[in-house]
Amino acid sequence: MSTSIMNTNFVLLLLVGAFVGAASGRLGSFMVLKRMSLVGDALSHVALPGIAVAITFGFHPMVGALLALLSAVLGIWYLGEHSEVYPEALVGVVFTASLAVGILLTPEPELFEALFGNIEKMVPVDALVVLAAASAIFMATRAISKKLLLSIVSDELATSGGVDMPKLNLIYLLLVGFVVALGVKFLGTLLTGALVIVPAAAAKNLAKNMQSYWRLSSLFGVISASAGILIAKFFTIPSGPAVVLVAVGLFLASYIFKERKKPSPGRP
Amino acid sequence: MNDDVVLSARQITVKFDDHLILNHISFDVVRGSTLAIIGPNGAGKTVLFKVLLGLIPYEGTVSWAPDVRIGYVPQKLSVGRDLPLTVFEFLKFKEEDPEKIKELLQSVGFKKEQTSHIHNDLRVLQTRIGSLSGGELQRVLIAYALLGDPQVLLFDEPTSGIDIAGEETMYSLIHNIQREKNLTILFISHELEIVYKHAGNVLCLNKERICFGTPKKVINQESLFKLYGEDTHVYKHHEH
Structure with missing residues (x-):
């Protein structure tokens, strides 16, 4: 590999990918367990109108994406707390609508980048902010992991054990919103959801227990993002699809491994 | 009162x-x-x-x-077999000390020495919550409730x-x-x-x-x- 590729700036970008990948993987492990994978995916689409508005009014696209995501997260949280059935159809309608509106609003030159991501456009200041934010998200997720897991096992055990479920769910969804906002720059609004879901889904195929599930989710997130960014640089293709395809490759490999190791029918 | x-x-x-x-x-x-x-x-x-x-x-x-202090044993949990959570990790929500966990599992009927099926002795700690039978899960849930010393x-x-x-x-x-x-x-x-x-x-x-x-x-x-x-x-x- 030539030295021109491996300059300081590029190393920083690789680090960004790795950190966002780790945070996404760890958060995604719960998204998969909570059967909310598609919500995570759809959520990333909401970032697009936010980016469009930001470009139109001349402020930072990531701020626009973040604001749009935060309002979507609050909406999801409110519906989850106040309605008996999870309003899946409503989520589908609102999120595809925001994608459609976003595509119409985003100026043509920026549209491709907003949809599929381009990490090359990231300046060092952005990169440092993203590194700090991704670390904070990772730590925050670790801190609430026990409570989140207990709430997945039984919300009654969690609540009777003193866990404030509405608050916990809100914190969790906010973290998902934050991590999606971070990923949007190099994955694009169409594909960011994949970095939350696919590494965690791959990890679940291989995990023996929760500790290994969490470790593998983060590790696969790191591998997907950094390998994807390297491949994108090498072949001069958009980083978003490259990252997602690496993640999908990991998923396929883990799935094949799991199927081959499958015990005979009956209890293990 | x-x-x-x-x-x-x-x-x-x-x-x-x-x-x-x-x-x-x-x-x-x-x-x-x-x-x-x-x-x-x-x-x-x-x-x-x-x-x-x-x-x-x-x-x-x-x-x-x-x-x-109140312990609650729910009728069942909403977990699938695919949840990678082991019995040990589940009980660790409430108790860090593995010895205390083992002690309590024995008091709800899991054997210390190895039996013909890993679900019947302490090796159950390494199995997934979702793979337990109804009775096994219930005993684990009782152990969980008892860990809070209710x-x-x-x-x-x-x-x-x-x-x-x-x-x-x-x-x-x-x-x-x-x-x-x-x-x-x-x-x-x-x-x-x-x-x-x-x-x-x-x-x-x-x-x-x-x-x-x-x-x-x-x-x-x-x-x-x-x-x-x-x-x-x-x-x-x-x-x-």
């Missing part, structure tokens, strides 16, 4: 939308006693437990003795999904734990025989309080009719 009374429920009423689930239920539970709650499906038994645990909104008052245990149908032999073991187990730790126990049951044998008091529930008192006194043709409808007869305890 009297010192002996650990729980006092007064005029508990629960409505879901306009649907009346529980109608002015009152009762007291004395420290160290065992109360069975019986009633047909949909009588509001589990809802009453949720009220006692403060999980759902209700009218009326629930007064627990000050600083009482003074009161709430059991939601301790024997659902367990065969008759296992059922009797489960109740002997609960009985032993109660004697050892001087626990107050509230349990929901469908089995009148179990109620006769193991409960000091029984609360018959069918949206309203149908009867309350010692099983021998209050379970009769009239209360059973009110609970289950026409085709029921007084069911006397008999040996299998």
Whole structure:
């Protein structure tokens, strides 16, 4: 590999990918367990109108994406707390609508980048902010992991054990919103959801227990993002699809491994 | 509240939308006693437990003795076999010390030495929660509840999904734990025989309080009719 590729700036970008990948993987492990994978995916689409508005009014696209995501997260949280059935159809309608509106609003030159991501456009200041934010998200997720897991096992055990479920769910969804906002720059609004879901889904195929599930989710997130960014640089293709395809490759490999190791029918 | 009374429920009423689930239920539970709650499906038994645990909104008052520690054993968990959570990791939610966890698992019937099936001894710690059978899961859930060192245990149908032999073991187990730790126990049951044998008091529930008192006194043709409808007869305890 030539030295021109491996300059300081590029190393920083690789680090960004790795950190966002780790945070996404760890958060995604719960998204998969909570059967909310598609919500995570759809959520990333909401970032697009936010980016469009930001470009139109001349402020930072990531701020626009973040604001749009935060309002979507609050909406999801409110519906989850106040309605008996999870309003899946409503989520589908609102999120595809925001994608459609976003595509119409985003100026043509920026549209491709907003949809599929381009990490090359990231300046060092952005990169440092993203590194700090991704670390904070990772730590925050670790801190609430026990409570989140207990709430997945039984919300009654969690609540009777003193866990404030509405608050916990809100914190969790906010973290998902934050991590999606971070990923949007190099994955694009169409594909960011994949970095939350696919590494965690791959990890679940291989995990023996929760500790290994969490470790593998983060590790696969790191591998997907950094390998994807390297491949994108090498072949001069958009980083978003490259990252997602690496993640999908990991998923396929883990799935094949799991199927081959499958015990005979009956209890293990 | 009297010192002996650990729980006092007064005029508990629960409505879901306009649907009346529980109608002015009152009762007291004395420290160290065992109360069975019986009633047909949909009588509001589990809802009453949720009220006692403060999980759902209700009218009326629930007064627990000050600083009482409550353990809850739910009927089942909402986990699939695919959840990578092991029994050990689950119990570690409440207790860091592996020795204490092992000790408690033995007290709920898991063997220390290896048995023919890994689910029957301490190797169960490394298996997934979702792969346990109904009875195994129930014993793990009892262990989980006991880890908080509770003074009161709430059991939601301790024997659902367990065969008759296992059922009797489960109740002997609960009985032993109660004697050892001087626990107050509230349990929901469908089995009148179990109620006769193991409960000091029984609360018959069918949206309203149908009867309350010692099983021998209050379970009769009239209360059973009110609970289950026409085709029921007084069911006397008999040996299998």
